[in-house]
Amino acid sequence: MATRRESWGKVRQLASKRWQASYVGPDGARHTARTEPDADGVTRALTFSTKTDARAWLRAEHAKIALGDWQSAADRAVAAKDRSRRNVTFATYAETWISGRFNKHGHPLRPRTASEYRRLVAGPLGPLGPLPLASIDRATVDEWRAAQLRTGHLTTTGHAYALLRSILATATVHKMIPENPATIEHGATTRTGKKVTPPTIGELDVIVANLPHKYRALFLMAAWSGLRIGELTALTRADITVTKKAGAVTAITLNVDKGVTWTETGPHVGPPKTSSGVRTVTLPPVEGLYTAVVAHLAEFVAINPDALVFANTTGGHLRQPSVQKVLKPAREKAGRPDVSLHSLRHFHASWLHEVGASPAAQLARLGQNTSSMIGRYSHPVGEDAALAAALADRVNSRAG
Numbered sequence: 213m214a215t216r217r218e219s220w221g222k223v224r225q226l227a228s229k230r231w232q233a234s235y236v237g238p239d240g241a242r243h244t245a246r247t248e249p250d251a252d253g254v255t256r257a258l259t260f261s262t263k264t265d266a267r268a269w270l271r272a273e274h275a276k277i278a279l280g281d282w283q284s285a286a287d288r289a290v291a292a293k294d295r296s297r298r299n300v301t302f303a304t305y306a307e308t309w310i311s312g313r314f315n316k317h318g319h320p321l322r323p324r325t326a327s328e329y330r331r332l333v334a335g336p337l338g339p340l341g342p343l344p345l346a347s348i349d350r351a352t353v354d355e356w357r358a359a360q361l362r363t364g365h366l367t368t369t370g371h372a373y374a375l376l377r378s379i380l381a382t383a384t385v386h387k388m389i390p391e392n393p394a395t396i397e398h399g400a401t402t403r404t405g406k407k408v409t410p411p412t413i414g415e416l417d418v419i420v421a422n423l424p425h426k427y428r429a430l431f432l433m434a435a436w437s438g439l440r441i442g443e444l445t446a447l448t449r450a451d452i453t454v455t456k457k458a459g460a461v462t463a464i465t466l467n468v469d470k471g472v473t474w475t476e477t478g479p480h481v482g483p484p485k486t487s488s489g490v491r492t493v494t495l496p497p498v499e500g501l502y503t504a505v506v507a508h509l510a511e512f513v514a515i516n517p518d519a520l521v522f523a524n525t526t527g528g529h530l531r532q533p534s535v536q537k538v539l540k541p542a543r544e545k546a547g548r549p550d551v552s553l554h555s556l557r558h559f560h561a562s563w564l565h566e567v568g569a570s571p572a573a574q575l576a577r578l579g580q581n582t583s584s585m586i587g588r589y590s591h592p593v594g595e596d597a598a599l600a601a602a603l604a605d606r607v608n609s610r611a612g
Contacts, residue, residue: 223267225263230259235270243273300345303340306329306379309379324474380393409555418545433466433501436498443484465492485579
């Protein structure tokens with residue numbers, strides 16, 4: 213269609229009957245009308261229904277040049293994108309970070325991990341949520357951490373700080389902020405100082421004796437395998453191999469290749485917590501253990517190889533709160549109200565240390581990646597050497 217030259221710029225009618233306007237800017241390039249950039253800095257070609265509207269757009273652009281306020285569409289797009297990035301809140305960026313996070317093996321975050329991160333962002337990190345990411349500086353971080361520590365939730369504060377530091381580190385890489393303000397030394401290692409004291413064998417016996425029959429094998433296996441609660445509650449009949457000789461049980465092994473975690477959407481079954489978690493664990497032939505496991509399989513586990521070894525009343529995965537509920541009266545009977553299933557993992561690690569297992573053997577049996585965890589889990593047994601000797605005698609007599 214014909215082009216009409218104006219006193220400044222030009223307009224032309226397109227085949228669509230709409231009008232297009234353009235001009236040569238201060239940079240010497242021709243600029244055609246475009247929309248204002250959106251939050252992502254994207255612009256689109258702009259046309260007008262009348263020649264009058266096209267001329268009005270040219271007058272507005274000419275005024276910007278005269279006042280020194282003119283920017284090219286490309287420059288405006290960059291500026292809009294920068295403004296949008298500066299206005300992103302911590303909560304919005306944190307959700308983007310969680311949703312797009314991958315581990316070192318290229319896998320998305322486990323559902324339980326993502327759920328826990330979101331809990332921390334909505335909970336202890338909540339005061340930072342509505343703040344623009346770019347406004348969070350060292351003073352803001354220090355004030356937030358001090359307020360959290362005053363709540364007395366020291367471990368949670370440590371976990372939240374570690375997450376905050378990771379999110380802000382990524383924001384630095386993405387140039388959303390100039391530097392990471394979460395630089396408090398040991399800020400992520402805050403702990404309550406509470407020590408886990410594993411039960412003695414005598415206390416364990418009292419606890420097991422006072423549990424409902426359905427749960428006794430679970431606690432005995434937790435004590436003598438060192439499996440995590442999620443690994444125990446993910447076991448199926450096919451994961452347990454019972455070896456017999458002349459009618460007597462000579463060995464029981466556990467195939468550990470999965471774990472169950474819980475989020476607000478329910479149970480999620482996946483690989484164990486660490487890359488070393490896939491393993492085979494042989495139960496020691498301590499008194500009462502093999503009998504309890506075999507009896508449990510016979511009485512409470514369906515013949516189906518996929519049947520859960522420790523299931524709830526509907527045959528689904530057992531939740532930790534349900535286990536803690538039945539444990540409470542039993543541990544009070546033993547005078548150990550502090551004992552949990554996790555305490556039994558400490559119990560097992562302590563006995564591994566007591567019998568002289570090498571650090572590598574301890575890591576392999578517990579399904580751990582780092583040797584630093586051995587120190588956290590190992591404790592003095594607290595009973596005289598006769599207990600260790602009795603255990604060794606029992607193992608030797610069964611092996612013979």
